[in-house]
Amino acid sequence: MPTMGALHEGHLSLVRKSLAETDVSIASIFVNPIQFNNPSDLKKYPNTIESDIKLLESIGCQMLFNPSSKEMYQSLPNLKMDFGNLDLILEGKFRPGHFSGVGIVVAKLFNIIQPDVAYFGQKDYQQFLVIRNLIQDLSIPIDLVCGEIIREPEGLAMSSRNKRLSPDERKTASVIFRSLTKAKQEIAGKSMTEIKKEAEILLQQSGLRLEYLELADRSDLKLIQQYNPANPSILLIAAYLGEVRLIDNMFV
Amino acid sequence: MPTMGALHEGHLSLVRKSLAETDVSIASIFVNPIQFNNPSDLKKYPNTIESDIKLLESIGCQMLFNPSSKEMYQSLPNLKMDFGNLDLILEGKFRPGHFSGVGIVVAKLFNIIQPDVAYFGQKDYQQFLVIRNLIQDLSIPIDLVCGEIIREPEGLAMSSRNKRLSPDERKTASVIFRSLTKAKQEIAGKSMTEIKKEAEILLQQSGLRLEYLELADRSDLKLIQQYNPANPSILLIAAYLGEVRLIDNMFV
Numbered sequence: 050m051p052t053m054g055a056l057h058e059g060h061l062s063l064v065r066k067s068l069a070e071t072d073v074s075i076a077s078i079f080v081n082p083i084q085f086n087n088p089s090d091l092k093k094y095p096n097t098i099e100s101d102i103k104l105l106e107s108i109g110c111q112m113l114f115n116p117s118s119k120e121m122y123q124s125l126p127n128l129k130m131d132f133g134n135l136d137l138i139l140e141g142k143f144r145p146g147h148f149s150g151v152g153i154v155v156a157k158l159f160n161i162i163q164p165d166v167a168y169f170g171q172k173d174y175q176q177f178l179v180i181r182n183l184i185q186d187l188s189i190p191i192d193l194v195c196g197e198i199i200r201e202p203e204g205l206a207m208s209s210r211n212k213r214l215s216p217d218e219r220k221t222a223s224v225i226f227r228s229l230t231k232a233k234q235e236i237a238g239k240s241m242t243e244i245k246k247e248a249e250i251l252l253q254q255s256g257l258r259l260e261y262l263e264l265a266d267r268s269d270l271k272l273i274q275q276y277n278p279a280n281p282s283i284l285l286i287a288a289y290l291g292e293v294r295l296i297d298n299m300f301v
Numbered sequence: 302m303p304t305m306g307a308l309h310e311g312h313l314s315l316v317r318k319s320l321a322e323t324d325v326s327i328a329s330i331f332v333n334p335i336q337f338n339n340p341s342d343l344k345k346y347p348n349t350i351e352s353d354i355k356l357l358e359s360i361g362c363q364m365l366f367n368p369s370s371k372e373m374y375q376s377l378p379n380l381k382m383d384f385g386n387l388d389l390i391l392e393g394k395f396r397p398g399h400f401s402g403v404g405i406v407v408a409k410l411f412n413i414i415q416p417d418v419a420y421f422g423q424k425d426y427q428q429f430l431v432i433r434n435l436i437q438d439l440s441i442p443i444d445l446v447c448g449e450i451i452r453e454p455e456g457l458a459m460s461s462r463n464k465r466l467s468p469d470e471r472k473t474a475s476v477i478f479r480s481l482t483k484a485k486q487e488i489a490g491k492s493m494t495e496i497k498k499e500a501e502i503l504l505q506q507s508g509l510r511l512e513y514l515e516l517a518d519r520s521d522l523k524l525i526q527q528y529n530p531a532n533p534s535i536l537l538i539a540a541y542l543g544e545v546r547l548i549d550n551m552f553v
Contacts, residue, residue: 127384133379135379153438153439156440160439
């Protein structure tokens with residue numbers, strides 16, 4: 050499974066899934082510069098390589114690929130990838146160029162490692178769909194597996210960015226999970242406009258700023274205004290606590 | 302070597318090169334719909350699969366991959382590839398979307414066939430650089446080989462599109478080769494403006510319409526206004542004979 054390090058229980062659950070389902074598990078740790086649209090986000094991205102290696106060893110991961118930037122990029126790639134609608138909405142809209150950088154680095158890692166199965170987390174659900182798209186559109190002979198979201202006791206989705214939050218802030222940030230849960234409970238009876246307004250207020254009361262909360266089709270993330278229980282859907286959210294941008298999602 | 306069929310001596314020279322240099326040679330024949338910006342060009346693209354197979358057998362090519370459109374594209378790809386400057390000049394400029402379609406189908410073929418070496422012809426030199434870019438930017442573990450241009454006795458570069466020309470028109474179209482040769486001879490002493498003007502007149506006298514004639518850096522096709530013998534360069538040309546678009550190039 051490709052990671053950017055700063056490993057947490059979310060990553061480890063993917064490694065455990067791979068250990069259970071395959072012969073050899075390979076994790077990669079590479080903080081990919083070309084997927085950061087915000088340079089200060091790249092600069093502040095946590096680097097915990099020593100403890101990452103210990104964690105991977107402790108659960109029995111057989112191999113680690115930890116290349117340098119120079120090994121991955123002799124020069125900056127000329128190629129850009131455009132994933133159509135997936136690039137225009139949600140993370141694609143708020144992080145221009147992000148998925149091109151993700152697509153290129155994942156294609157590179159696939160070509161270097163040549164795995165039979167690749168594990169990605171549901172927490173970055175739009176990224177998961179981008180990779181699914183990449184695999185399908187380029188006929189890459191890899192099975193893609195989606196691992197479930199692992200959460201802190203209070204509900205905050207595990208993320209490397211959580212390392213930039215204090216223990217108190219992590220509790221505060223669990224309001225994101227509570228907003229999602231509330232939205233899911235109310236989605237059959239209320240409009241998305243009402244639901245967004247309520248989430249915005251709930252988040253504000255805890256000092257968070259809502260960037261987006263959307264209901265979308267689970268297969269392609271086309272945005273939906275009116276919930277239909279017949280169609281598999283997903284609620285997706287992004288919010289800021291101070292300077293730290295956090296995302297989460299929930300199937301409905 | 303990936304081809305779109307309608308095989309000629311140019312393709313066969315690539316197969317022979319592969320037969321001499323590798324253990325097993327695989328040709329693919331697939332007329333890739335997503336690289337045609339002009340639908341009537343796709344419709345008129347020659348289909349000579351029976352004689353193609355005979356030609357490949359006659360020179361000892363071991364395998365042919367000849368998929369249907371449905372096998373290659375369950376649905377139209379969502380992904381688009383952008384090759385930066387290569388998409389903005391020459392073929393990229395006059396055939397918008399063309400190299401995205403080329404990049405995607407070649408990446409697919411690479412993933413399906415998984416060759417160690419891939420052979421492309423110099424006649425489509427910009428395409429060759431696009432593939433070089435693709436291989437480098439996605440770390441594809443394939444060696445890329447460029448085969449030289451094969452010409453008709455009068456000088457016209459071999460091309461599947463030549464099948465749309467009568468024998469007389471093929472002789473007429475050799476003015477493209479003569480224009481390139483003349484440009485190469487005069488490039489040290491004349492400006493590109495003069496050289497283009499002369500080529501335009503020469504082509505016009507034979508009933509051809511010049512689309513472009515440019516001097517460019519051989520490594521990245523950045524256009525050059527003033528020839529410098531210290532830098533490896535290339536002259537590239539596109540011209541129409543009736544509705545048939547023909548391209549050619551020459552190292553200088």
